[in-house]
Amino acid sequence: MAADTASxxxxxxxxSHCSLRYLCLPHGLSADDVVRLETLVxxxxxxxxxxxxxxxxxxxxxxxxxxxxxxxxxxVDEDGLEQILGFYFPGDLLGLDGFGNQRHQCxxxxxxxxxxxxxxxxxxxxxxxELPSLRHQLMRLMGQALSDEERxxxxxxxxxxxxxxxxxxxxxxxxxxxxxxxxxxxxLPMKRIELANxxxxxxxxxxxxLTRLQRDGVIxxxxxxxxxxxxxxxxxxxxxxxxxxxxx
Amino acid sequence: MAADTASxxxxxxxxSHCSLRYLCLPHGLSADDVVRLETLVxxxxxxxxxxxxxxxxxxxxxxxxxxxxxxxxxxVDEDGLEQILGFYFPGDLLGLDGFGNQRHQCxxxxxxxxxxxxxxxxxxxxxxxELPSLRHQLMRLMGQALSDEERxxxxxxxxxxxxxxxxxxxxxxxxxxxxxxxxxxxxLPMKRIELANxxxxxxxxxxxxLTRLQRDGVIxxxxxxxxxxxxxxxxxxxxxxxxxxxxx
DNA sequence: CGTTGTTTTGACTTTATTCAAGCATGGTGG
DNA sequence: CCACCATGCTTGAATAAAGTCAAAACAACG
Numbered sequence: 103m104a105a106d107t108a109s110x111x112x113x114x115x116x117x118s119h120c121s122l123r124y125l126c127l128p129h130g131l132s133a134d135d136v137v138r139l140e141t142l143v144x145x146x147x148x149x150x151x152x153x154x155x156x157x158x159x160x161x162x163x164x165x166x167x168x169x170x171x172x173x174x175x176x177x178v179d180e181d182g183l184e185q186i187l188g189f190y191f192p193g194d195l196l197g198l199d200g201f202g203n204q205r206h207q208c209x210x211x212x213x214x215x216x217x218x219x220x221x222x223x224x225x226x227x228x229x230x231x232e233l234p235s236l237r238h239q240l241m242r243l244m245g246q247a248l249s250d251e252e253r254x255x256x257x258x259x260x261x262x263x264x265x266x267x268x269x270x271x272x273x274x275x276x277x278x279x280x281x282x283x284x285x286x287x288x289x290l291p292m293k294r295i296e297l298a299n300x301x302x303x304x305x306x307x308x309x310x311x312l313t314r315l316q317r318d319g320v321i322x323x324x325x326x327x328x329x330x331x332x333x334x335x336x337x338x339x340x341x342x343x344x345x346x347x348x349x350x
Numbered sequence: 351m352a353a354d355t356a357s358x359x360x361x362x363x364x365x366s367h368c369s370l371r372y373l374c375l376p377h378g379l380s381a382d383d384v385v386r387l388e389t390l391v392x393x394x395x396x397x398x399x400x401x402x403x404x405x406x407x408x409x410x411x412x413x414x415x416x417x418x419x420x421x422x423x424x425x426v427d428e429d430g431l432e433q434i435l436g437f438y439f440p441g442d443l444l445g446l447d448g449f450g451n452q453r454h455q456c457x458x459x460x461x462x463x464x465x466x467x468x469x470x471x472x473x474x475x476x477x478x479x480e481l482p483s484l485r486h487q488l489m490r491l492m493g494q495a496l497s498d499e500e501r502x503x504x505x506x507x508x509x510x511x512x513x514x515x516x517x518x519x520x521x522x523x524x525x526x527x528x529x530x531x532x533x534x535x536x537x538l539p540m541k542r543i544e545l546a547n548x549x550x551x552x553x554x555x556x557x558x559x560l561t562r563l564q565r566d567g568v569i570x571x572x573x574x575x576x577x578x579x580x581x582x583x584x585x586x587x588x589x590x591x592x593x594x595x596x597x598x
Numbered sequence: 599c600g601t602t603g604t605t606t607t608g609a610c611t612t613t614a615t616t617c618a619a620g621c622a623t624g625g626t627g628g
Numbered sequence: 629c630c631a632c633c634a635t636g637c638t639t640g641a642a643t644a645a646a647g648t649c650a651a652a653a654c655a656a657c658g
Contacts, residue, residue: 160632172516177504181589185504199491199500205501229485234479244492251499252447252455256425256433258507258644259550263646294605302507309606341429345615511614542637552615557638573623591646600652607656612647628631 112196112200115145125193132238138229139236144220145169151184155196155218162200164222168192169256171216172291174300178210179304183247185301189213189255189274191280197223198247213291258302263344266301267311268336271321271328287322287329315339363393363470365467373441373529375469386477392468393417403444403458403466408484412446412470416440419464420539422548426457429489434548436502437461437522437540439576440498441529446470446495463537506550513591514549515559519576533571535577563587 117128128136146169149322151154155166158177175187175196187208190196199207209279220229230237257269275288290297298305312328320336322329330336353584365376365388376384390546394417397403397464403414406425416438423435423444435456438444447455478485505517523536538545563569578584
Protein backbone atom coordinates (compact mmCIF):
# COMPACT_ATOMS: atom_id res chain seq x y z
CA MET A 103 0.00 0.00 0.00
CA ALA A 104 1.10 3.49 -0.64
CA ALA A 105 0.11 5.45 2.44
CA ASP A 106 2.17 5.03 5.53
CA THR A 107 0.63 3.45 8.58
CA ALA A 108 -0.19 6.71 10.32
CA SER A 109 -2.48 7.98 7.58
CA UNK A 110 -3.94 4.56 6.95
CA UNK A 111 -5.24 4.37 10.47
CA UNK A 112 -7.23 7.50 9.96
CA UNK A 113 -9.19 5.80 7.22
CA UNK A 114 -12.21 4.24 8.74
CA UNK A 115 -14.71 1.88 7.24
CA UNK A 116 -17.28 4.70 7.15
CA UNK A 117 -17.47 7.95 5.21
CA SER A 118 -18.30 9.81 8.43
CA HIS A 119 -14.87 9.08 9.81
CA CYS A 120 -12.88 9.03 6.61
CA SER A 121 -10.09 11.58 6.50
CA LEU A 122 -10.86 12.18 2.82
CA ARG A 123 -14.53 13.08 3.27
CA TYR A 124 -14.04 16.76 2.46
CA LEU A 125 -12.69 15.92 -0.99
CA CYS A 126 -15.06 13.14 -1.79
CA LEU A 127 -18.79 12.63 -2.23
CA PRO A 128 -19.72 13.34 1.43
CA HIS A 129 -18.55 16.94 1.21
CA GLY A 130 -21.39 19.35 1.93
CA LEU A 131 -23.74 16.70 3.26
CA SER A 132 -25.25 16.80 6.73
CA ALA A 133 -24.12 14.15 9.21
CA ASP A 134 -27.41 12.31 8.75
CA ASP A 135 -27.10 12.34 5.00
CA VAL A 136 -23.56 11.01 5.14
CA VAL A 137 -24.87 8.09 7.16
CA ARG A 138 -27.37 7.35 4.41
CA LEU A 139 -24.60 7.57 1.82
CA GLU A 140 -22.50 5.14 3.82
CA THR A 141 -25.15 2.46 3.55
CA LEU A 142 -24.59 2.14 -0.16
CA VAL A 143 -20.82 2.50 -0.24
CA UNK A 144 -18.78 -0.66 -0.28
CA UNK A 145 -15.62 0.47 1.48
CA UNK A 146 -12.37 -1.31 1.46
CA UNK A 147 -12.41 -3.24 -1.80
CA UNK A 148 -8.85 -3.94 -2.85
CA UNK A 149 -7.30 -4.05 -6.27
CA UNK A 150 -3.90 -5.41 -7.18
CA UNK A 151 -1.21 -3.75 -9.28
CA UNK A 152 -2.05 -3.71 -13.00
CA UNK A 153 -5.59 -4.93 -12.43
CA UNK A 154 -8.49 -2.91 -13.79
CA UNK A 155 -11.39 -1.47 -11.86
CA UNK A 156 -13.49 -1.07 -14.99
CA UNK A 157 -12.80 -1.26 -18.69
CA UNK A 158 -13.57 1.05 -21.56
CA UNK A 159 -16.94 0.00 -22.99
CA UNK A 160 -18.17 -1.65 -19.79
CA UNK A 161 -21.58 -0.61 -18.52
CA UNK A 162 -21.15 2.01 -15.82
CA UNK A 163 -22.20 0.19 -12.68
CA UNK A 164 -20.38 2.12 -10.03
CA UNK A 165 -18.18 5.06 -9.20
CA UNK A 166 -14.98 4.40 -7.31
CA UNK A 167 -13.24 6.57 -4.76
CA UNK A 168 -9.60 5.83 -4.10
CA UNK A 169 -8.83 5.32 -0.42
CA UNK A 170 -5.23 4.31 -0.71
CA UNK A 171 -2.82 3.71 -3.58
CA UNK A 172 -3.01 5.15 -7.08
CA UNK A 173 -4.52 4.48 -10.49
CA UNK A 174 -4.33 5.55 -14.09
CA UNK A 175 -7.08 5.83 -16.67
CA UNK A 176 -6.36 4.99 -20.28
CA UNK A 177 -8.39 5.31 -23.46
CA VAL A 178 -7.89 3.49 -26.74
CA ASP A 179 -9.22 4.91 -29.98
CA GLU A 180 -10.39 3.13 -33.12
CA ASP A 181 -6.85 3.05 -34.51
CA GLY A 182 -5.60 1.29 -31.41
CA LEU A 183 -3.79 4.30 -30.00
CA GLU A 184 -3.53 4.35 -26.23
CA GLN A 185 -3.50 7.54 -24.24
CA ILE A 186 -3.26 7.82 -20.49
CA LEU A 187 -5.85 10.40 -19.46
CA GLY A 188 -4.96 10.87 -15.85
CA PHE A 189 -3.34 9.65 -12.66
CA TYR A 190 -5.48 9.37 -9.55
CA PHE A 191 -4.75 9.38 -5.85
CA PRO A 192 -6.63 9.01 -2.55
CA GLY A 193 -9.82 11.07 -2.49
CA ASP A 194 -10.21 11.08 -6.29
CA LEU A 195 -13.40 9.79 -7.83
CA LEU A 196 -13.27 7.57 -10.92
CA GLY A 197 -15.94 6.69 -13.44
CA LEU A 198 -17.67 10.04 -13.88
CA ASP A 199 -17.26 10.00 -17.66
CA GLY A 200 -19.62 7.05 -17.76
CA PHE A 201 -22.60 9.33 -17.13
CA GLY A 202 -22.47 10.33 -20.79
CA ASN A 203 -23.87 7.11 -22.20
CA GLN A 204 -23.87 4.68 -19.28
CA ARG A 205 -20.59 3.15 -20.46
CA HIS A 206 -17.10 3.78 -19.25
CA GLN A 207 -15.06 5.69 -21.80
CA CYS A 208 -11.74 4.60 -20.40
CA UNK A 209 -10.10 1.79 -18.47
CA UNK A 210 -8.94 2.33 -14.87
CA UNK A 211 -5.81 0.42 -13.87
CA UNK A 212 -4.08 0.26 -10.50
CA UNK A 213 -0.49 1.50 -10.46
CA UNK A 214 0.10 -0.32 -7.18
CA UNK A 215 -1.95 -2.38 -4.76
CA UNK A 216 -4.78 -0.07 -3.79
CA UNK A 217 -8.03 0.10 -1.89
CA UNK A 218 -11.15 1.76 -3.21
CA UNK A 219 -14.70 2.50 -2.17
CA UNK A 220 -17.33 1.28 -4.59
CA UNK A 221 -20.48 3.35 -5.02
CA UNK A 222 -23.17 1.74 -7.22
CA UNK A 223 -24.56 4.37 -9.59
CA UNK A 224 -28.06 2.93 -9.57
CA UNK A 225 -28.43 3.39 -5.84
CA UNK A 226 -26.47 6.63 -5.92
CA UNK A 227 -28.99 7.94 -8.43
CA UNK A 228 -31.89 7.09 -6.19
CA UNK A 229 -30.30 8.59 -3.12
CA UNK A 230 -29.40 11.77 -4.97
CA UNK A 231 -33.04 12.02 -6.03
CA GLU A 232 -33.72 12.48 -2.34
CA LEU A 233 -30.73 14.51 -1.23
CA PRO A 234 -30.16 17.83 -2.99
CA SER A 235 -26.81 18.28 -1.25
CA LEU A 236 -25.54 15.00 -2.67
CA ARG A 237 -26.66 15.96 -6.14
CA HIS A 238 -24.96 19.30 -5.86
CA GLN A 239 -21.74 17.70 -4.73
CA LEU A 240 -21.92 15.32 -7.68
CA MET A 241 -22.36 18.26 -10.07
CA ARG A 242 -19.49 20.03 -8.38
CA LEU A 243 -17.25 17.03 -8.77
CA MET A 244 -18.14 16.67 -12.43
CA GLY A 245 -17.53 20.35 -13.02
CA GLN A 246 -14.15 19.99 -11.36
CA ALA A 247 -13.27 16.98 -13.44
CA LEU A 248 -14.15 19.03 -16.50
CA SER A 249 -11.98 21.97 -15.53
CA ASP A 250 -9.14 19.68 -14.51
CA GLU A 251 -9.11 18.26 -18.00
CA GLU A 252 -9.19 21.75 -19.44
CA ARG A 253 -6.11 22.65 -17.44
CA UNK A 254 -4.41 19.55 -18.71
CA UNK A 255 -5.20 20.47 -22.30
CA UNK A 256 -3.61 23.83 -21.65
CA UNK A 257 -0.43 22.34 -20.24
CA UNK A 258 -0.04 19.69 -22.89
CA UNK A 259 -0.93 22.06 -25.66
CA UNK A 260 1.25 25.01 -24.94
CA UNK A 261 4.33 23.75 -23.13
CA UNK A 262 7.46 22.00 -24.29
CA UNK A 263 8.94 18.86 -22.78
CA UNK A 264 10.55 20.57 -19.80
CA UNK A 265 7.51 22.73 -19.09
CA UNK A 266 5.25 19.70 -19.08
CA UNK A 267 7.40 17.71 -16.69
CA UNK A 268 7.83 20.69 -14.38
CA UNK A 269 4.08 21.41 -14.42
CA UNK A 270 3.29 17.78 -13.72
CA UNK A 271 5.58 17.67 -10.71
CA UNK A 272 4.11 20.87 -9.31
CA UNK A 273 0.55 19.71 -9.91
CA UNK A 274 1.13 16.36 -8.30
CA UNK A 275 2.64 17.95 -5.26
CA UNK A 276 -0.22 20.43 -4.92
CA UNK A 277 -2.74 17.61 -5.11
CA UNK A 278 -0.91 15.73 -2.38
CA UNK A 279 -0.89 18.79 -0.18
CA UNK A 280 -4.62 19.34 -0.68
CA UNK A 281 -5.18 15.81 0.57
CA UNK A 282 -3.00 16.34 3.60
CA UNK A 283 -0.61 13.58 2.51
CA UNK A 284 2.90 13.67 3.94
CA UNK A 285 5.29 16.26 2.48
CA UNK A 286 8.82 15.42 1.45
CA UNK A 287 9.92 13.57 -1.63
CA UNK A 288 7.10 13.24 -4.14
CA UNK A 289 6.25 9.59 -4.80
CA LEU A 290 5.96 8.79 -8.50
CA PRO A 291 4.19 5.43 -8.62
CA MET A 292 4.11 5.36 -12.44
CA LYS A 293 6.86 4.26 -14.81
CA ARG A 294 8.71 6.58 -17.17
CA ILE A 295 6.86 5.19 -20.12
CA GLU A 296 3.56 6.00 -18.46
CA LEU A 297 4.65 9.53 -17.69
CA ALA A 298 5.77 9.82 -21.29
CA ASN A 299 2.47 8.57 -22.64
CA UNK A 300 0.49 10.88 -20.37
CA UNK A 301 2.57 13.92 -21.34
CA UNK A 302 2.72 13.02 -25.03
CA UNK A 303 6.41 12.50 -25.27
CA UNK A 304 8.82 9.59 -25.44
CA UNK A 305 10.29 7.93 -22.43
CA UNK A 306 13.81 8.92 -23.48
CA UNK A 307 12.76 12.56 -23.45
CA UNK A 308 11.24 12.20 -19.98
CA UNK A 309 14.47 10.69 -18.79
CA UNK A 310 16.60 13.42 -20.36
CA UNK A 311 14.49 16.21 -18.89
CA LEU A 312 14.60 14.69 -15.41
CA THR A 313 18.36 14.26 -15.69
CA ARG A 314 18.74 17.87 -16.80
CA LEU A 315 16.61 19.19 -13.95
CA GLN A 316 18.66 17.11 -11.54
CA ARG A 317 21.97 18.31 -13.01
CA ASP A 318 20.77 21.91 -12.50
CA GLY A 319 19.95 21.20 -8.85
CA VAL A 320 16.20 21.73 -9.26
CA ILE A 321 15.16 18.21 -8.29
CA UNK A 322 16.69 14.99 -7.10
CA UNK A 323 15.67 11.81 -8.87
CA UNK A 324 15.11 8.95 -6.47
CA UNK A 325 13.85 5.48 -7.29
CA UNK A 326 10.07 5.79 -7.43
CA UNK A 327 10.10 9.39 -6.21
CA UNK A 328 11.31 12.90 -6.97
CA UNK A 329 12.65 15.28 -4.37
CA UNK A 330 11.87 18.87 -5.28
CA UNK A 331 14.86 20.88 -4.13
CA UNK A 332 14.10 24.29 -5.62
CA UNK A 333 10.40 24.96 -6.00
CA UNK A 334 10.83 28.51 -7.25
CA UNK A 335 13.15 27.39 -10.02
CA UNK A 336 10.83 24.53 -10.94
CA UNK A 337 7.98 27.01 -11.27
CA UNK A 338 10.13 29.24 -13.43
CA UNK A 339 11.00 26.38 -15.71
CA UNK A 340 7.38 25.30 -15.89
CA UNK A 341 6.54 28.78 -17.13
CA UNK A 342 9.51 29.15 -19.44
CA UNK A 343 8.84 25.89 -21.15
CA UNK A 344 5.97 27.52 -22.98
CA UNK A 345 5.39 28.56 -26.51
CA UNK A 346 5.44 32.14 -27.66
CA UNK A 347 2.27 33.97 -26.79
CA UNK A 348 1.20 35.23 -30.16
CA UNK A 349 -1.68 37.46 -31.12
CA UNK A 350 -4.82 35.43 -31.90
CA MET B 351 -25.77 34.04 -39.35
CA ALA B 352 -24.39 30.70 -40.15
CA ALA B 353 -27.40 28.50 -40.84
CA ASP B 354 -29.23 28.93 -44.10
CA THR B 355 -32.78 30.20 -44.08
CA ALA B 356 -34.41 26.79 -44.37
CA SER B 357 -32.95 25.45 -41.13
CA UNK B 358 -33.37 28.76 -39.37
CA UNK B 359 -37.08 28.65 -39.84
CA UNK B 360 -37.23 25.38 -38.00
CA UNK B 361 -35.87 27.08 -34.92
CA UNK B 362 -38.77 28.24 -32.87
CA UNK B 363 -38.81 30.45 -29.83
CA UNK B 364 -39.64 27.43 -27.68
CA UNK B 365 -37.73 24.30 -26.77
CA SER B 366 -40.78 22.20 -27.65
CA HIS B 367 -40.48 23.15 -31.27
CA CYS B 368 -36.73 23.55 -31.53
CA SER B 369 -35.10 21.26 -34.07
CA LEU B 370 -32.16 20.82 -31.68
CA ARG B 371 -34.18 19.58 -28.71
CA TYR B 372 -32.90 16.02 -28.97
CA LEU B 373 -29.31 17.17 -28.51
CA CYS B 374 -29.97 19.76 -25.88
CA LEU B 375 -31.36 19.97 -22.36
CA PRO B 376 -34.95 18.97 -23.28
CA HIS B 377 -33.89 15.51 -24.42
CA GLY B 378 -35.61 12.83 -22.39
CA LEU B 379 -38.13 15.18 -20.79
CA SER B 380 -41.88 14.74 -21.08
CA ALA B 381 -43.78 17.33 -23.11
CA ASP B 382 -45.09 18.89 -19.90
CA ASP B 383 -41.62 19.10 -18.39
CA VAL B 384 -40.22 20.73 -21.52
CA VAL B 385 -42.87 23.40 -21.17
CA ARG B 386 -41.66 24.06 -17.63
CA LEU B 387 -38.08 24.23 -18.85
CA GLU B 388 -39.10 26.73 -21.51
CA THR B 389 -40.34 29.17 -18.92
CA LEU B 390 -36.84 29.75 -17.65
CA VAL B 391 -34.98 29.73 -20.96
CA UNK B 392 -34.29 33.07 -22.57
CA UNK B 393 -34.27 32.12 -26.23
CA UNK B 394 -32.90 34.17 -29.01
CA UNK B 395 -30.25 36.28 -27.34
CA UNK B 396 -27.74 37.37 -29.96
CA UNK B 397 -24.01 37.81 -29.71
CA UNK B 398 -21.77 39.55 -32.22
CA UNK B 399 -18.52 38.24 -33.69
CA UNK B 400 -15.63 38.33 -31.22
CA UNK B 401 -17.89 39.22 -28.29
CA UNK B 402 -17.84 37.04 -25.20
CA UNK B 403 -20.74 35.22 -23.62
CA UNK B 404 -18.92 34.80 -20.32
CA UNK B 405 -15.36 35.27 -19.18
CA UNK B 406 -12.97 33.07 -17.28
CA UNK B 407 -13.36 33.87 -13.58
CA UNK B 408 -16.90 35.22 -13.91
CA UNK B 409 -19.50 33.81 -11.56
CA UNK B 410 -21.44 31.08 -13.34
CA UNK B 411 -24.87 32.62 -13.78
CA UNK B 412 -26.18 30.71 -16.74
CA UNK B 413 -25.62 27.94 -19.22
CA UNK B 414 -25.87 28.78 -22.89
CA UNK B 415 -27.10 26.63 -25.74
CA UNK B 416 -26.07 27.67 -29.22
CA UNK B 417 -29.00 28.04 -31.59
CA UNK B 418 -27.18 29.38 -34.59
CA UNK B 419 -23.60 30.34 -35.33
CA UNK B 420 -20.46 29.11 -33.60
CA UNK B 421 -18.21 29.85 -30.65
CA UNK B 422 -14.85 29.01 -29.17
CA UNK B 423 -13.82 28.62 -25.54
CA UNK B 424 -10.39 29.74 -24.45
CA UNK B 425 -8.50 29.41 -21.18
CA VAL B 426 -5.55 31.46 -19.99
CA ASP B 427 -3.18 30.11 -17.36
CA GLU B 428 -1.14 31.98 -14.76
CA ASP B 429 1.73 32.42 -17.22
CA GLY B 430 -0.58 34.12 -19.68
CA LEU B 431 -0.71 31.21 -22.11
CA GLU B 432 -3.89 30.98 -24.13
CA GLN B 433 -5.33 27.69 -25.25
CA ILE B 434 -8.50 27.22 -27.24
CA LEU B 435 -10.36 24.36 -25.58
CA GLY B 436 -13.10 23.77 -28.09
CA PHE B 437 -15.27 24.95 -30.94
CA TYR B 438 -19.02 24.83 -30.48
CA PHE B 439 -21.96 24.67 -32.86
CA PRO B 440 -25.77 24.67 -32.74
CA GLY B 441 -27.10 22.34 -30.06
CA ASP B 442 -23.94 22.53 -27.94
CA LEU B 443 -24.17 23.59 -24.32
CA LEU B 444 -21.59 26.00 -22.87
CA GLY B 445 -20.71 26.78 -19.31
CA LEU B 446 -20.80 23.32 -17.74
CA ASP B 447 -17.27 23.61 -16.35
CA GLY B 448 -18.57 26.33 -14.04
CA PHE B 449 -20.28 23.76 -11.84
CA GLY B 450 -16.92 22.97 -10.28
CA ASN B 451 -16.61 26.13 -8.22
CA GLN B 452 -19.41 28.39 -9.44
CA ARG B 453 -17.00 30.28 -11.71
CA HIS B 454 -16.39 29.88 -15.40
CA GLN B 455 -13.02 28.32 -16.10
CA CYS B 456 -12.81 29.63 -19.64
CA UNK B 457 -14.01 32.47 -21.83
CA UNK B 458 -16.59 31.84 -24.57
CA UNK B 459 -16.20 33.96 -27.70
CA UNK B 460 -18.40 34.08 -30.80
CA UNK B 461 -16.66 33.15 -34.05
CA UNK B 462 -19.46 34.81 -36.01
CA UNK B 463 -22.74 36.56 -35.23
CA UNK B 464 -24.66 33.94 -33.31
CA UNK B 465 -27.83 33.38 -31.33
CA UNK B 466 -27.95 31.51 -28.04
CA UNK B 467 -30.45 30.41 -25.44
CA UNK B 468 -29.65 31.53 -21.93
CA UNK B 469 -30.53 29.20 -19.06
CA UNK B 470 -29.99 30.68 -15.57
CA UNK B 471 -28.30 28.06 -13.38
CA UNK B 472 -30.08 29.18 -10.24
CA UNK B 473 -33.49 28.49 -11.69
CA UNK B 474 -32.22 25.44 -13.54
CA UNK B 475 -31.03 24.05 -10.21
CA UNK B 476 -34.45 24.52 -8.66
CA UNK B 477 -36.25 22.98 -11.60
CA UNK B 478 -33.93 20.00 -11.67
CA UNK B 479 -34.66 19.50 -7.98
CA GLU B 480 -38.18 18.77 -9.14
CA LEU B 481 -37.58 16.95 -12.40
CA PRO B 482 -35.48 13.79 -12.27
CA SER B 483 -35.41 13.56 -16.04
CA LEU B 484 -33.89 17.02 -16.31
CA ARG B 485 -31.21 16.21 -13.82
CA HIS B 486 -30.40 12.98 -15.56
CA GLN B 487 -30.05 14.81 -18.83
CA LEU B 488 -27.75 17.33 -17.17
CA MET B 489 -25.59 14.51 -15.84
CA ARG B 490 -25.60 12.90 -19.26
CA LEU B 491 -24.47 16.11 -20.89
CA MET B 492 -21.70 16.61 -18.37
CA GLY B 493 -20.56 13.03 -18.83
CA GLN B 494 -20.49 13.59 -22.55
CA ALA B 495 -18.51 16.80 -22.19
CA LEU B 496 -16.05 14.85 -20.10
CA SER B 497 -15.62 12.08 -22.63
CA ASP B 498 -15.41 14.55 -25.50
CA GLU B 499 -12.45 16.16 -23.81
CA GLU B 500 -10.90 12.77 -23.26
CA ARG B 501 -11.16 12.03 -26.97
CA UNK B 502 -9.54 15.36 -27.69
CA UNK B 503 -6.66 14.57 -25.36
CA UNK B 504 -6.19 11.34 -27.24
CA UNK B 505 -6.08 13.05 -30.63
CA UNK B 506 -3.81 15.86 -29.58
CA UNK B 507 -1.55 13.58 -27.63
CA UNK B 508 -0.90 10.79 -30.05
CA UNK B 509 -1.18 12.23 -33.55
CA UNK B 510 1.14 14.34 -35.65
CA UNK B 511 0.19 17.49 -37.51
CA UNK B 512 -1.53 15.74 -40.41
CA UNK B 513 -3.34 13.29 -38.18
CA UNK B 514 -4.70 16.09 -36.03
CA UNK B 515 -6.00 18.11 -38.94
CA UNK B 516 -7.55 15.06 -40.56
CA UNK B 517 -9.17 14.02 -37.28
CA UNK B 518 -10.49 17.51 -36.72
CA UNK B 519 -12.11 17.63 -40.14
CA UNK B 520 -13.73 14.24 -39.66
CA UNK B 521 -14.95 15.12 -36.18
CA UNK B 522 -16.42 18.41 -37.28
CA UNK B 523 -18.25 16.76 -40.12
CA UNK B 524 -19.62 14.03 -37.89
CA UNK B 525 -20.89 16.62 -35.42
CA UNK B 526 -22.64 18.49 -38.22
CA UNK B 527 -24.28 15.31 -39.43
CA UNK B 528 -25.51 14.47 -35.91
CA UNK B 529 -27.20 17.85 -35.83
CA UNK B 530 -28.80 17.36 -39.21
CA UNK B 531 -27.01 20.36 -40.64
CA UNK B 532 -26.64 20.52 -44.43
CA UNK B 533 -24.00 18.24 -45.98
CA UNK B 534 -21.54 19.42 -48.57
CA UNK B 535 -18.48 21.54 -48.01
CA UNK B 536 -17.63 21.78 -44.32
CA UNK B 537 -17.77 25.37 -43.09
CA LEU B 538 -14.72 26.37 -41.06
CA PRO B 539 -15.75 29.55 -39.26
CA MET B 540 -12.44 29.85 -37.41
CA LYS B 541 -9.17 31.33 -38.67
CA ARG B 542 -6.02 29.34 -39.32
CA ILE B 543 -4.40 30.72 -36.23
CA GLU B 544 -7.32 29.55 -34.13
CA LEU B 545 -7.15 26.09 -35.64
CA ALA B 546 -3.43 26.11 -34.94
CA ASN B 547 -3.88 27.14 -31.33
CA UNK B 548 -6.58 24.52 -30.78
CA UNK B 549 -4.47 21.74 -32.31
CA UNK B 550 -1.25 22.87 -30.66
CA UNK B 551 0.63 23.73 -33.78
CA UNK B 552 1.64 26.86 -35.68
CA UNK B 553 -0.50 28.44 -38.31
CA UNK B 554 2.16 27.82 -40.96
CA UNK B 555 1.98 24.12 -40.21
CA UNK B 556 -1.81 24.14 -40.50
CA UNK B 557 -1.50 25.85 -43.83
CA UNK B 558 1.10 23.41 -45.11
CA UNK B 559 -0.91 20.36 -44.07
CA LEU B 560 -4.07 21.69 -45.73
CA THR B 561 -2.12 22.46 -48.88
CA ARG B 562 -0.64 18.97 -48.90
CA LEU B 563 -4.02 17.30 -48.40
CA GLN B 564 -5.39 19.40 -51.24
CA ARG B 565 -2.45 18.59 -53.53
CA ASP B 566 -3.13 14.89 -52.91
CA GLY B 567 -6.78 15.29 -53.83
CA VAL B 568 -8.10 14.45 -50.38
CA ILE B 569 -9.76 17.79 -49.72
CA UNK B 570 -10.41 21.05 -51.50
CA UNK B 571 -9.63 24.23 -49.60
CA UNK B 572 -12.30 26.87 -50.09
CA UNK B 573 -12.49 30.26 -48.45
CA UNK B 574 -14.08 29.64 -45.06
CA UNK B 575 -14.77 25.99 -45.80
CA UNK B 576 -13.23 22.65 -46.70
CA UNK B 577 -14.66 20.25 -49.22
CA UNK B 578 -13.88 16.67 -48.28
CA UNK B 579 -13.32 14.86 -51.56
CA UNK B 580 -12.04 11.49 -50.37
CA UNK B 581 -13.34 10.51 -46.96
CA UNK B 582 -11.69 7.11 -46.93
CA UNK B 583 -8.29 8.60 -47.64
CA UNK B 584 -8.83 11.29 -45.02
CA UNK B 585 -9.61 8.60 -42.49
CA UNK B 586 -6.49 6.70 -43.49
CA UNK B 587 -4.36 9.75 -43.03
CA UNK B 588 -5.97 10.52 -39.69
CA UNK B 589 -4.94 7.06 -38.56
CA UNK B 590 -1.49 7.09 -40.13
CA UNK B 591 -0.61 10.38 -38.60
CA UNK B 592 -0.23 8.65 -35.29
CA UNK B 593 2.70 7.72 -33.19
CA UNK B 594 4.06 4.23 -32.87
CA UNK B 595 1.93 2.07 -30.61
CA UNK B 596 4.49 0.90 -28.13
CA UNK B 597 4.09 -1.58 -25.36
CA UNK B 598 2.91 -0.04 -22.08
C1' DC C 599 24.11 -14.35 -9.77
C1' DG C 600 21.87 -14.58 -13.91
C1' DT C 601 17.62 -13.12 -16.01
C1' DT C 602 14.39 -9.68 -16.92
C1' DG C 603 12.52 -5.31 -17.09
C1' DT C 604 13.40 -0.39 -16.59
C1' DT C 605 16.03 3.71 -17.07
C1' DT C 606 19.77 6.35 -18.77
C1' DT C 607 22.86 7.92 -22.33
C1' DG C 608 24.68 8.66 -27.08
C1' DA C 609 24.56 9.51 -32.17
C1' DC C 610 21.66 10.48 -35.79
C1' DT C 611 17.19 11.75 -38.17
C1' DT C 612 12.78 13.65 -38.61
C1' DT C 613 9.35 16.89 -37.84
C1' DA C 614 7.65 21.01 -36.86
C1' DT C 615 9.00 25.76 -35.66
C1' DT C 616 11.01 30.16 -36.78
C1' DC C 617 11.89 33.90 -39.55
C1' DA C 618 11.12 36.15 -43.68
C1' DA C 619 8.86 37.17 -47.81
C1' DG C 620 5.06 37.24 -51.07
C1' DC C 621 0.16 36.90 -52.45
C1' DA C 622 -4.84 37.61 -52.06
C1' DT C 623 -8.81 39.89 -50.32
C1' DG C 624 -11.55 43.42 -48.64
C1' DG C 625 -12.34 47.88 -46.90
C1' DT C 626 -11.29 53.14 -46.75
C1' DG C 627 -10.52 57.42 -48.31
C1' DG C 628 -8.64 60.43 -51.88
C1' DC D 629 -12.67 54.10 -59.41
C1' DC D 630 -8.39 53.07 -57.92
C1' DA D 631 -4.37 53.39 -54.79
C1' DC D 632 -3.41 52.06 -50.34
C1' DC D 633 -3.33 49.56 -46.18
C1' DA D 634 -4.69 45.91 -43.09
C1' DT D 635 -5.52 41.23 -42.38
C1' DG D 636 -5.18 36.60 -43.28
C1' DC D 637 -3.10 32.89 -45.79
C1' DT D 638 0.62 30.53 -48.27
C1' DT D 639 5.35 29.37 -49.33
C1' DG D 640 10.47 28.86 -48.75
C1' DA D 641 14.89 28.18 -46.33
C1' DA D 642 17.27 27.63 -42.06
C1' DT D 643 17.06 26.02 -37.21
C1' DA D 644 15.92 23.77 -33.08
C1' DA D 645 13.44 20.45 -30.51
C1' DA D 646 12.04 16.11 -29.91
C1' DG D 647 11.89 11.51 -31.94
C1' DT D 648 14.32 7.03 -33.35
C1' DC D 649 17.49 3.43 -32.92
C1' DA D 650 20.96 1.16 -30.36
C1' DA D 651 23.58 0.08 -26.47
C1' DA D 652 24.93 0.28 -21.81
C1' DA D 653 23.85 0.81 -16.88
C1' DC D 654 20.96 -0.13 -13.20
C1' DA D 655 17.53 -2.39 -10.27
C1' DA D 656 14.59 -6.01 -8.86
C1' DC D 657 13.77 -10.65 -7.98
C1' DG D 658 13.78 -15.41 -7.89
